[in-house]
Amino acid sequence: MAIASVNPATLETLKTFDALDAASIEKKVAAAAAAFESGRATPMRVRGEWLSAAADVLDTDKRRFAEFAVLEMGKPIRQAIAEVEKCAWVCRYYAEHAASMLAEERIATDAADSYVRFDPLGVVLAVMPWNFPYWQVFRFAAPALMAGNAGLLKHASNVPQCALAIEEVFSRAGVPRGGFQTLLIGAAAAETLVDDERIAAVTLTGSEPAGSSVASRAAKRIKKAVLELGGSDPFIVTGTADVAAATATAVTARTINNGQSCIAAKRFILDSSIADAFERGMVARFEQLVVGDPMDEKTDIGPLVNEDAVRGIDEQVRRLIDAGGKVLTGGAPLKRKGCYYAPTIVSNVDPSWPIAQEEFFGPVALLFTVASVADAIRVANSTTFGLGASAWTRDDAERDSLIRGIDAGAVFINGMVKSDPRLPFGGIKHSGYGRELGTLGIREFVNAKTVWIGPAKT
Numbered sequence: 001m002a003i004a005s006v007n008p009a010t011l012e013t014l015k016t017f018d019a020l021d022a023a024s025i026e027k028k029v030a031a032a033a034a035a036f037e038s039g040r041a042t043p044m045r046v047r048g049e050w051l052s053a054a055a056d057v058l059d060t061d062k063r064r065f066a067e068f069a070v071l072e073m074g075k076p077i078r079q080a081i082a083e084v085e086k087c088a089w090v091c092r093y094y095a096e097h098a099a100s101m102l103a104e105e106r107i108a109t110d111a112a113d114s115y116v117r118f119d120p121l122g123v124v125l126a127v128m129p130w131n132f133p134y135w136q137v138f139r140f141a142a143p144a145l146m147a148g149n150a151g152l153l154k155h156a157s158n159v160p161q162c163a164l165a166i167e168e169v170f171s172r173a174g175v176p177r178g179g180f181q182t183l184l185i186g187a188a189a190a191e192t193l194v195d196d197e198r199i200a201a202v203t204l205t206g207s208e209p210a211g212s213s214v215a216s217r218a219a220k221r222i223k224k225a226v227l228e229l230g231g232s233d234p235f236i237v238t239g240t241a242d243v244a245a246a247t248a249t250a251v252t253a254r255t256i257n258n259g260q261s262c263i264a265a266k267r268f269i270l271d272s273s274i275a276d277a278f279e280r281g282m283v284a285r286f287e288q289l290v291v292g293d294p295m296d297e298k299t300d301i302g303p304l305v306n307e308d309a310v311r312g313i314d315e316q317v318r319r320l321i322d323a324g325g326k327v328l329t330g331g332a333p334l335k336r337k338g339c340y341y342a343p344t345i346v347s348n349v350d351p352s353w354p355i356a357q358e359e360f361f362g363p364v365a366l367l368f369t370v371a372s373v374a375d376a377i378r379v380a381n382s383t384t385f386g387l388g389a390s391a392w393t394r395d396d397a398e399r400d401s402l403i404r405g406i407d408a409g410a411v412f413i414n415g416m417v418k419s420d421p422r423l424p425f426g427g428i429k430h431s432g433y434g435r436e437l438g439t440l441g442i443r444e445f446v447n448a449k450t451v452w453i454g455p456a457k458t
Helices: 022-039 044-060 062-073 077-101 135-146 160-172 187-194 208-220 243-259 275-286 307-323 373-380 396-405 438-442
Strands: 002-007 012-018 113-120 123-127 150-154 180-182 199-205 224-228 233-237 265-271 326-329 344-347 364-370 388-392 410-413 446-453
Touching: 002 062, 002 160, 012 160, 022 123, 022 150, 022 180, 022 187, 044 062, 044 077, 044 135, 044 160, 062 077, 062 160, 077 135, 077 438, 123 135, 123 187, 135 150, 135 160, 135 438, 150 160, 150 187, 160 180, 187 199, 187 208, 199 208, 208 224, 233 243, 233 373, 243 265, 243 275, 243 364, 243 388, 265 275, 265 373, 275 326, 275 344, 275 364, 307 344, 307 364, 364 373, 373 396, 388 396, 396 410
Parallel strands: 123 150, 123 199, 150 180, 199 224, 233 265, 233 388, 265 364, 344 364, 388 410
Antiparallel strands: 002 012, 113 446, 326 344
16 A cells, blocks of 8 residues: 655645555564663653753754645645644653653552552554644653653554654654654554554544544553544634634634644634624634645645545535525635635534534634523534533633533633643543643553552561
């Protein structure tokens, strides 16, 4: 099976790679297992030096790494550079804080001494998506390596140059041979790898079907899994909100990464008293967005990842219209070379429609109108997803109701949902389970080992 870089802006095949054969996969898994065994006792200080060096590599070559993302999946260059910079941040964050996060925790009992220590699990297999080809990987890799684990990356098959670049970063940073490796393999080979006894755990970011398949396989082998799956994040604007600020943020929240983000705001739930003003402002801002060459610094919206993505989102918009939705702007693929879809807003959406329950992975915003905060929470919770949520209000009681009532892994008040190395990140319901980032994230792939020491004999 060929693994290829195809530029979605031009449809040009840039480079192809042969998938690893069984013998090559075996060598890499064996090297990972050996690296873990030989390096599990490496002092935290040394691991921190590796991560700090990785951050330096990322900063030094951020333009080159960013261009791989632009060429392979269409991310606008400004956003691609920012993504690489964020990866440097997460490396430095864990280099500085991992020791305190994994420090032994003393607990008073009837023992002479009792405590919990946090030991690494082993080789962690990461199955990662194309939409944030660096960040999705580094937010797993930085804490996993700092905890003493080894990493194997099965990246999306359309971003092989990004995948190889990540291995390059860790190699240049001094991570020992086998400590972090990229596997250019297909999905079937990755699922088979889950069965390997040398793989201690698996983490997956991707679609519901992929998560269900990999997690089921891991469960059969009694292995730890962390899943970050889809999202249809609500963006609630109450009658007391700063509508101008909410509108400005809403455009970025919906169109970041060309609208292809699990935590992008997708469903805009508006109090009837401010719905018209918000709608006018959002349409005006959408129509000012610059759609074009993702390598151009002026571009706001680049192409979708491939032609299938364009067909898929257009089919969803057609179904919205058939159900009664009203297109306010956009609503069709752009007539130009490449995988471009017009930034689109659809109003008059009813949350009971089946199409309104789906995730839209592209620059399409769905507008809902509600009569109260209670109605907004009900609509926000009406899908099977529960990743993130943004809510806008200037009333303390409304704020508290929204925080308590919304079913999601994260609720951001008067701000855009984002991942941050300092905060745990993950979802509930069909958006997955487990957490990345923060202290909870680094503790996902460790053995929380209870130690009880009785009194010494005299």
